[in-house]
Amino acid sequence: MAAVSGDAYDFGLMKRIFRYVKPYRRIFVWSVALTVLLAAIAPVRPWLIKHTLDAYILPGKYTGLVMMMVAMLVALLLQTLVQYQHTLLTNQLGQSVIRDLRIAVFNHITKLRLKFFDKTPIGQLITRTVSDLETIADIFSEGLIVIIGDILQVIVIIAWMSFVDWELTVVVLLPMPLLLVATRIFQKAIKSAFQSVRAEVSNLNTFLQEHITGISIIQYFAREKQEFGKFKQINARYRDANIRSNWYYSIFFPVVEIISAMSLGLLVWYGAKSILSKPMSVTPGTIAEFILFINMLFRPIRELADKFNTLQMGMVGADRVFKVLDTKEQTPDTGTLAPEQLQGNVLFDKVWFAYTDENFVLKDLSFEVRAGETVALVGATGAGKSSTINILNRFYEIARGRILLDGQDIQAYQLDYLRRNIATVLQDVFLFSDSILNNITLGHTGISMETVVDAAKKVGAHDFIERLPGGYQYNVMERGATLSAGQAQLISFIRALVHNPAILVLDEATSSVDTETELMIQHAINNLMQGRTAIVIAHRLSTIQKADKIIVLDKGEIKEMGSHHELLRMNGYYKKLYDLQFSSAGIDKQGR
Incomplete structure (x- = not known):
């Protein structure tokens, strides 16, 4: 897409927005039709008032006044009804469009690589998904x-004024160039102010999200x-940006009133002169x-300037939203493989990986995990x-080498299939503000309650869950705040078990639990x-001594590989880690 500036006249961006209007063509057409109707009936009431004055009141004919009053009332009711329906339909159209856009943005964001979130503040994405989209509705x-x-x-x-009296129309419109100049100046100034407001809103949201999360x-x-x-x-900058925009309004609107008063003054002067002349050229x-x-x-x-700025704000918001939608940070999902059963044989073949540029964190990594092995x-x-x-889950893409x-x-597999078959239990367990059941199944309708309960019993978590108010329907609140670290970890084990993965990854999965809880779930881990x-990452070497193979990494390179006893006999890097850890544990036990 061509670069956009957020200008009110950016027809390319407007055209893109209107793609989301297509499902609501009928509402849009009716909105435009009512807009035309409102403009058409605008001169009716002033004309009725003119006709009433000239034809009835001034000549003293009072018999037709009631009929004129009824006509004015009907015109007012008609305009009110049309305005009501117009407002209703335009708001419905705007809200329908941003509903679809918000779905598209959220769907896109959830498919972006982790690399994108590494460099993009979460508060900024919240602003794009919420407040920037609201400006598009406007x-x-x-x-x-x-x-x-x-x-x-x-x-x-x-046109109506010109038809009635073109000379009087010219007199009334004499100050109009001043209004057009003032409107243009105001429009440019307020656009800059509004852009500052949007930028400060994003900064404020980012700050609040980070600091409330890290309270x-x-x-x-x-x-x-x-x-x-x-x-x-930050709040002061946001206030100043809003005050600056309000300052422009406080100047512009009085200027409009002055220019309007000039037109009115010219009308009264010219009109009075015409009425007093013989013969009268203009009627009262x-x-x-x-x-x-x-x-x-x-x-x-006067409102056109304000509406143009509303349009500009919508363009600025749309520009930001579409930049998110245009982000090419999605993991390519071109694979077609989705076999009924995965054996789980993993091979890293000369893999190089860097988070940024050439700063490699994995260098020429080669090892194999045979199906059913624990490494x-x-x-x-x-x-x-x-x-x-x-990189095994394809959260990030490798620079060189292969992962089979x-x-x-792994790129030959369908992405969702690959990730469904690799269950990862992390050290930092994330639980949504929802029930325990939904945190386990993650909304997967194919997982029955019986399966969940059976998995909970295997992990050893069923008893503590049943003791909670509501049992499996207990709401754990945001990030599992109402549970202990050990209880949250147990739920993450149930989650891994019920999805029946071919490959299990334990990333420091027991480092956040106490010794008693660790012993309780160690048996569940074996199950x-x-x-x-199974691929196990652990700082506690005691938890991985029974592994079929232990790979010792240092600065992204494999230093040693073998079983626990083989590595101890090498008397190398692993032996130093082992001695250091267990000697430290000994010091702790003795209280020294």
Whole structure:
């Protein structure tokens, strides 16, 4: 897509927005039709007032006044009904469009690579998905269609005025160039102000999301005052941006009123001169009609600047939203393989991987995990253990080499099939604000309650879940705040078990639990591993001594490989890690 600037006249961007209007053509057509009707009936009431003055009141004919009053009432009711339906349909159209757009944005975001989220603040994405989309709805409810209606109304009124008295019309429109200049200046100034407002909203959302999520860290380190100071600065910038936009309005609207008063003054001067002349060239009813026309003329012109800015804000919001939709950070899903059963044989063949550019975190990595084997990855922090798991799941793409699954490149498999067959239990368990049952099944309708209960019993979590209010329907709140770390970890094990994966990945899965809980789930882990390929990442070397193979990583390279006893006999890197860990444990036990 061509680059867009958020300009109100960016027809390319508008055309793209209108692709989402296609399902609602009928609503759009009716909205435009009512817009035209509103413009058409705008001069009716002023004309009725003119006719009433000239034909009835001034000549003293009171017998027809009731009929004219009824006609004015009918015209008012008709305009009210049309305006009501117009407002209803334009808002319905806008909300329908952003509903579809929000679905498209959320669906797109959930398919983006983790690399995208590494460099994009979550608060910024929230702004794009919520408030920026709302500005697009305003394009229809307060922007484009209303602008069309206002322009039509101005054209109809000027045409009607010219038909009634073209000389008087020229006099009334003399100050109009001043209004057009003021409107153009205001439009440019307010656009810049609105862009600043949107930028500060995004900054504010990002700050709030990060700091509310990390509130425990702020309180642990007593950073409340410092972070409050940062928030005040961001909030002050947001306030200043809003004040600047309001300042432009506070200047523009009085200027419009002054120009409108000039038109009214010229009308009264010229009208009075014409009425007093012999013969009378302008009737009092015409003057009254033109007074109403001036109000009807300047109101839409004054609001046009505001509506154009609403349209511009919608364009700015649409520009940002479509930039998210145009992000090419999705993992290519071109694979076609989805066999009924996966054996789980994994082969890393000379794999190189970097998160950024050429800063490789995995270098020439080659190893094999045979189907049904348990392989452990050990090493210091930053050795590349978690990165190995991330590229196996295709959260990130490798730079060189191959990763084979049952002899086929992992890119040959359908992406959802690949990830369904690799269940990962992480150290930092994430639970949604939902029931325990939904956190286990993740909304998968093919998983029965019996399967969930059976898995919970195998893991040893059924008893504690049944003791909770509501049992499996108990709401764990955001991030599982109402559960202990051990209980949350047990639920993550049930989640892995019920999805029946071919490959099980345990990424520091027992490091967050106490010794008693670890012993309780160790048996469950053994049950999970039976008949499955298992890749275990652990700092506690005691938990992986029974692994078929232990791979020792350091700075993204394999230093040693073998069983626990084989590695100890090598008296190398693994032996040093083992001695260091167990000597440290011994010191702790002795209290020294």
